[in-house]
Amino acid sequence: MQTPVLPDTMAAVAAVDLTKVYGHGDTAVRALDGVTVGFARAQFTAIMGPSGSGKSTLMHCLAGLDTATSGQALLGGTDLTKQSDKVLTKVRRERIGFVFQAFNLLPQLTAAQNITLPLELAGRKPDRHLYTHLTETLGITGRLDHRPGELSGGQQQRVALARALVSRPEVVFADEPTGNLDSRSGAEVLLFLRNSVRELGQTIVMVTHDPGAAAYADRVVLLADGRVAGEIDRPDTASVTDALQGLAAAR
């Protein structure tokens, strides 16, 4: 086990002594308990930990979806914990991309409209070159005029990936992106994520509890009881499984 490192200033996104408490008094739950961690640019990081370890909360705070009780959530140089909802909205649509477990495409829009939605909300034109590159790489060119209801789970998640990346966000947050997919579709999604780090220099932070998925990442940050419990560089399935078992044994 390594001790947590201070985030280097070049990190794309970082948490500094981030604390999040739900509820009050006796029923209060410390979902995050002074987390300090950095996520480097053009790196694919997986956040892992048992259920209730605070990994989803950490991601939500870093993505400006949720407010923190104390500490800082830094995106670039911006502390998201200090921003108004208006600024956070702008941050989300211009600097962050999301991929969800449940895909969360809008049922009333076509695949193509879903992909360009964040850009349109920002009043920007999509980069045609990138759009074509993404849809071709993801193999959804032929499905762009379909609505989500007419797509398979794997196809829906690939549309969601295109939506997350087409605005060239500083960070893409992926929350259990393979949780609802069969293993083949899941592998395709993970490969795509890894390739976009390599080829497009994308920064990706993924929350998962699947050691197999985490093995695609460059680095794994382990969380337990709202604290950073270690990290693994260049992980593989075995090392991640071992580390998780170690965490479970320590409790």
Next chain:
Amino acid sequence: MSVLRTQMRGVARRPTRLLLTGLAVLVVSFVVYASVLAQQITERSVLNGLSGTPEAVDLVVRNGDISTKTAAAIGQVPGVAEAVARIDAGGMVGTDDYLQLQSDPGSGPLALATVTQGRYPQKAGEIAVTPRTAERMSLALGQTVSVQLRYSEDGKPLPPTRVTVVGLVKARDDYGFQAYAPTSAVIAMTGVGQASRVELRYAPGAEGVQDRVTAIAKGAEVATGADVRLEEAEAKASGVNAVFAVIAMFVAIAVVAAGLVATSTFRIMFAQRMRQLALLRAVGAGRGSITRSLAAEGALTGLVTGLAGVLIALGLGHLLPVVTGWFGFKISSPGFPVPAALGTVALAVLITVLAVLAPAASAARVSPLEALRSSGTTGSRRDIGALRWVTGLVLAAGAGLAAAYVINGLPGRDPKDYDPTPMLFAVVGSGALAFFALVALGPVLVRPVLALLGAPIRRSGPVGRLAAGGVGAAPRRAAAVSVVVALGVTLIAGALVGGASIRVLAEREAAASAPADYEVTGEDLASMPVALVDKLRDRRELTHVTPYRRITTKIGNVEGLTAVDLTMGSLPELDKLDVTAGSVKDLKPGSAVISGFTAETTGLGVGDKITLVAGKRSGTFTIAARLPDSGPLGSAVVLDPGDLTKLGAPATYSGVLADAAESGEKGRTDGKRAIDESVAGAGFHTDVLADQRDQIDEQLTLLLVIALGLIGLTVAIAVVGVGTTTALSVVERVRESGVLRAVGLSQGGLRAMLTAESALYGVIGAAIGLVLGVPYALLAVKALGVNAPLAVPVGQLAVVFVVLIALTALAGVLPARKAAKVSPVAALGTE
């Protein structure tokens, strides 16, 4: 039973949801019970203490020839304790005031008047008056006035009667001109030999009196006092009841609207619970028990909301007399009509149960597999089933056939013996069929209408496109709520178009009878010198000063027809005249414009020759135009001035018409003053015809406002429906809201999107309503057979369109605000 318990637990956990579901039912229960209470208040306020015949009256002799002698004889019939002959007389006091003199005993059980001051009159020359009469006519106790009570056989006034006020009485009627005296005194003062009725009271234990009285009172009707009192009460109530019958019709439409809204809300509610229901099915609940439990929930919703509506109405109904009491108006309390309250609640339960049946049955058909589906969006159907297609098309065909029947049977220009009633029923029937066809086919219509009308909002940006997409994604839901909006708009559009058409008709008629703002005529048909007309022409305040002459002529065998030489082009108001055939512009020397009556009696038409005889002269003219009704100023024929002169018309004028130079109240007052100054001192009479026109206009407007107010009930239900639908949709789509917020839609953007969706329901509904309402109104106006022109008040309709959209948008504001406040994380976390 356990299924029912599970459902009821769900209801108990979220009682506000129940109220939200039944909000439309609550509103309509309130409206229904409030109208019942309003009727109660009105009846009680109007009828209280207004039974015309005293309680003690046992028998009434009326409606016939009752001489004062007969009346006296009736009083002598064995078994009659007391008889009062009611005589109604009266006369002028001075030149302005009329005094009504009624006969009354002044004391005893049959008396209508009781003395409050002084004493009751005993002999001729004495009267008692009511307090208001004393005040209005400034009559004091002991004062003597002259009343013109007697007339000679041939109708010449005889010397007035001098009467002294000896008492003040409190009486049934007090309109400010009532005097009372005993029967004998009234007969003595007026010389009247007829009584309007005789009221009598039986002696205790008397029998067979009615037969004996009937024998004496030949030629008059004998009725029991109880019957007469009931009749009088009913006559008074009937006016009130007629009004409430009309209100009831509109309330009934609102009830239908509420039923439709409730159906739609239940459908949404059950769609949201699809997974839960599927789970129940998966663990072994039968379809029947699910349907029953959902129906029971509907009945409970109806019970609770119906009760709430009734209680709110009851509360307000009892508050109203208290509040008006503070401002000095006394109205009766509505009481607590229990049967009506129970009926209203029963109606609410009935509506909701009817509304819940179809949604409950289709919800129970859910496949247990649905429970295992992961996606939060339960697939909403965009199409409609074959049965619904067929039903809708059959209804539409029925509507078309009924409309075709009406179009075929439309009356011509001058219908004879045309009965509009069956045609109007056909129009209403066709409209009702068309509406239910719309209910059936709505879901397939929504998307085309949305594609057409949603274009501007879709082009307005991503938020607009999301809103249009959101509505289009659930066309059944959009149709269900838009159809109710359409119902309201159809009724409004119909009322406005009908009102506008009738108004043009009224204007045409006014143009014939009152073609200018003012008419100046000589008193007692004195003629007007030319110099006076020139004087009027010089006034700046007046314009279109048009003198005319009028002579009496004979056409064929008909005498006494008037011919005028009004210059048709000189008054703008005359442009509104409706012409059956020909053109009034063609009126020139040698030609004539004839009225409809003239055309009918002579059988002549445009192009024919008509011969007018005036005294020894005569002339023959070619008919240039035929008017539908009477000619301007009630004339039979309009001729060129030269022709009228040839027929022997004098050089002086019969009257002058003129318009005010300036519009508005001030212009009219100035014009009137100008005329008064010009004709000062001479014996001329000025009529402000514009005031007559305005009066007709005001009455039409009042009627229209009342109609719109009643239609407002349906519109209110529709708006409630839109609000409920949006509120429930928002709950259902909280996850979608979360996604939108996560990918960067601002709170304001989300609010705007949901409000726009709500407004789009209004757009669709209002558009369909206008498309349906305007043609039907035009058809109804045509079917009336009154030759009304077709007028479409585009401006007013546009206002209705905009207001409706604003209202529906407003209905969505609250749910939208609530949805936008939910944090994206919470939204994403919900299943």
